[in-house]
Amino acid sequence: DAxxxxxxxxxxxxxxxxxxxxxxxxxxxxxxSWYQQVLGQGPQFIFQYYEKEERGRGNFPDRFSARQFxxxxxxxxxxxxxxxxxxxxxxxxxxxxxxxxxxxxxFGPGTRLTVL
Amino acid sequence: GDxxxxxxxxxxxxxxxxxxxxCTYTATGYPSLFWYxxxxxxxxxxxxxxxxxxxxxxxxxxxxTYRKETTSFxxxxxxxxxxxxxxxxxxxxxxxxxxxxxRGTSLIVxx
Numbered sequence: 471d472a473x474x475x476x477x478x479x480x481x482x483x484x485x486x487x488x489x490x491x492x493x494x495x496x497x498x499x500x501x502x503s504w505y506q507q508v509l510g511q512g513p514q515f516i517f518q519y520y521e522k523e524e525r526g527r528g529n530f531p532d533r534f535s536a537r538q539f540x541x542x543x544x545x546x547x548x549x550x551x552x553x554x555x556x557x558x559x560x561x562x563x564x565x566x567x568x569x570x571x572x573x574x575x576x577f578g579p580g581t582r583l584t585v586l
Numbered sequence: 587g588d589x590x591x592x593x594x595x596x597x598x599x600x601x602x603x604x605x606x607x608x609c610t611y612t613a614t615g616y617p618s619l620f621w622y623x624x625x626x627x628x629x630x631x632x633x634x635x636x637x638x639x640x641x642x643x644x645x646x647x648x649x650x651t652y653r654k655e656t657t658s659f660x661x662x663x664x665x666x667x668x669x670x671x672x673x674x675x676x677x678x679x680x681x682x683x684x685x686x687x688x689r690g691t692s693l694i695v696x697x
Contacts, residue, residue, distance in 0.1 A: 503685070512590075512687035513630070526684045551649050560629055573622070575685060577630040 472497070474563050474578035482584045491546045491581045495563030501525075501571055502544040503575060504536055504549050505560040514562055519544055549584075556585045588613045588680050595673075595680050596649035605663040607691045609650075609676035612657065617680035619643075619652055619659040624673045624690070633661075633674070671695045 475494045483489050486542040495502050501520040505513035519538035538544045542563075549556055559582075562575035611619065618637045622630040622661040633641030639654035648663045659676060676688040 510690075512677075512689045515686070516685050518684070528684065558629075562630075574632055574635060575621075575679075576632070579629040 474518050474561055474576055476559075476561050478579040479584045480584075482586060484586050485551055485564070487551050487585075488515070488547065488549045489551060489583060490580075491548075491559050491583070492543065493546070493561030493563075493578060495561075496541045496565075496576055499563035499565050499576070500542050501564045501566045502538055502542065503562045503564070504544070504546045505562065506530070507542070507558040507560055509540060516546070520532050525560060551585045553585050556583060588617070588678060588684070588686040590676050590678055590686050590688035592674075592676050592691050595690075595692035597664055597691060597693050599693070601695055602665045603695075605661070605670075605693070607661040607667045607676075607693070609659045609661065609688060610657050611659065611676070611678050613678055613680040613686075615680055616654075617678040619650070620642055620677045621648070621650055621659070621661050621678070622675040622677060622687075625677065626672070629664055630675065666693070666695045668695045668697055669695055 477492045503518040504516040507513045515528040517536045522538045533549045536546045558580040560580045561578045564575045591610050591659040600667045620635045621633040623631050623633045634645040637650035642651045650661045671685045673690045673692050675690045
């Protein structure tokens with residue numbers, strides 16, 4: 471089975487621009503989460519979506535938004551980019567069958583965003 | 587809120603040495619605990635997990651035991667290899683089911 475896929479792999483933007491990152495979960499997984507991993511830090515939770523509804527949101531400004539599509543793929547949008555948004559953005563999918571508690575998250579390889 | 591504290595790295599070992607990476611947590615309820623590994627230039631991979639107290643997770647020679655009394659989930663391996671060089675993240679998923687990660691511990695294994 472294919473794992474979690476993300477596109478693009480790398481992205482370079484300038485301050486003030488907008489960016490859209492994409493994620494396709496493992497087949498059969500209905501939950502997608504997004505994380506920001508700044509160099510030298512652990513992943514920080516941004517959003518979790520399940521069945522197209524937002525189920526959790528981390529401590530990120532409103533410049534960050536996301537959505538999930540009927541095929542369970544997801545997009546993360548970041549507006550008005552700042553230098554501090556430079557990070558590895560990770561997508562993870564999980565199988566929430568049996569409840570809302572995610573027992574395991576399967577991560578994609580990430581999108582490396584550089585803001586100049 | 588939930589939090590995870592890992593020992594600071596880098597941890598530098600010779601091949602075949604014994605590895606311990608300490609992890610303690612704060613959480614409400616009964617979280618699931620995880621160790622993830624991140625190799626250079628890659629995303630996170632689940633290494634092992636434990637979902638209740640006294641459970642032992644194990645994979646590829648790595649082990650960790652869920653200790654509720656000490657709120658710990660230390661990662662151990664009896665004999666490390668150069669290929670184990672990576673960053674290791676301790677994480678939990680609790681009642682809020684918003685996952686929380688530690689800062690990561692870099693492991694460097696020399697031949």
